[in-house]
Amino acid sequence: xxxxxxxxxxxxxxxxxxxxxxxxxxxxxxxxxxxxxxxxxxxxxxxxxxxxxxxxxxxxxxxxxxxxxxxxxxxxxxxxxxxxxxxxxxxxxxxxxxxxxxxxxxxxxxxxxxxxxxxxxxxxxxxxxxxxxxxxxxxxxxxxxxxxxxxxxxxxxxxxxxxxxxxxxxxxxxxxxxxxxxxxxxxxxxxxxxxxxxxxxxxxxxxxxxxxxxxxxxxxxxxxxxxxxxxxxxxxxxxxxxxxxxxxxxxxxxxxxxxxxxxxxxxxxxxxxxxxxxxxxxxxxxxxxxxxxxxxxxxxxxxxxxxxxxxxxxxxxxxxx
Numbered sequence: 001x002x003x004x005x006x007x008x009x010x011x012x013x014x015x016x017x018x019x020x021x022x023x024x025x026x027x028x029x030x031x032x033x034x035x036x037x038x039x040x041x042x043x044x045x046x047x048x049x050x051x052x053x054x055x056x057x058x059x060x061x062x063x064x065x066x067x068x069x070x071x072x073x074x075x076x077x078x079x080x081x082x083x084x085x086x087x088x089x090x091x092x093x094x095x096x097x098x099x100x101x102x103x104x105x106x107x108x109x110x111x112x113x114x115x116x117x118x119x120x121x122x123x124x125x126x127x128x129x130x131x132x133x134x135x136x137x138x139x140x141x142x143x144x145x146x147x148x149x150x151x152x153x154x155x156x157x158x159x160x161x162x163x164x165x166x167x168x169x170x171x172x173x174x175x176x177x178x179x180x181x182x183x184x185x186x187x188x189x190x191x192x193x194x195x196x197x198x199x200x201x202x203x204x205x206x207x208x209x210x211x212x213x214x215x216x217x218x219x220x221x222x223x224x225x226x227x228x229x230x231x232x233x234x235x236x237x238x239x240x241x242x243x244x245x246x247x248x249x250x251x252x253x254x255x256x257x258x259x260x261x262x263x264x265x266x267x268x269x270x271x272x273x274x275x276x277x278x279x280x281x282x283x284x285x286x287x288x289x290x291x292x293x294x295x296x297x298x299x300x301x302x303x304x305x306x307x308x309x310x311x312x313x314x315x316x317x318x319x320x321x
Contacts, residue, residue, distance in 0.1 A: 026058030037158035044132035052123030173298035230270035231263035
């Protein structure tokens with residue numbers, strides 16, 4: 001009798017006496033969000049944003065970017081969608097292995113497209129260097145999320161702000177004298193470094209070492225030489241040989257940031273100016289004899305494409321031609 005009663009209840013539940021509701025397929029949250037919104041994007045830099053937070057939605061979830069608008073006028077942001085030529089990486093790049101243009105080009109492609117890419121699997125943005133040509137300001141955007149539960153539209157789900165920041169940074173360095181054919185040495189202070197952005201196009205870094213009067217040393221004549229196993233400008237010139245002139249060393253760095261990867265000495269660049277090419281100020285070295293080399297070390301990074309003049313002033317020395 002108990003078994004028959006159970007069957008009766010079950011039949012009643014699914015016969016209209018008590019209606020049955022089909023369980024939904026999966027779950028799609030109404031609270032999907034960008035945890036880093038408002039997103040900060042420095043113009044001219046490659047910027048990768050965080051993935052969207054799916055708030056426990058059933059995987060897999062795919063995302064579609066519906067629109068980007070100026071947050072002030074609420075009009076479609078045409079400038080963000082304007083096609084511009086830029087490189088996009090299509091596979092993993094290893095700076096220690098892919099050290100030629102041919103190898104580099106196996107990992108990237110030249111495209112003519114918007115200044116951003118939207119990842120349909122993560123909802124993350126990648127902004128390219130071509131944001132340099134987009135007006136400053138804050139932009140709002142809408143997305144659509146889809147999974148087995150269906151689709152939902154998220155209006156004004158986030159914002160990002162394009163701002164201008166430094167195109168480069170200069171880190172601390174130092175310099176020292178070393179006695180010829182010996183180990184005696186002494187500190188001579190931090191060499192002043194200045195960077196001038198000559199152009200926003202190209203990928204050239206022009207390095208000039210000068211004495212305290214602004215007279216450049218001549219790399220082509222051996223007035224600037226490497227320091228044993230220490231990193232130098234050539235260490236970070238992954239794709240093109242350095243070009244030496246009578247006043248400078250020039251590197252086509254090809255990709256930003258430059259240097260792209262650290263050496264065993266961080267981003268430091270070491271050089272030695274042999275003693276026959278310099279005269280130290282009185283009192284800096286133990287004796288006035290011309291037997292002390294100058295050994296500056298310095299570090300910088302370039303974050304945006306362009307042509308840069310990097311001038312390093314070697315402290316307390318005068319060039320002797």
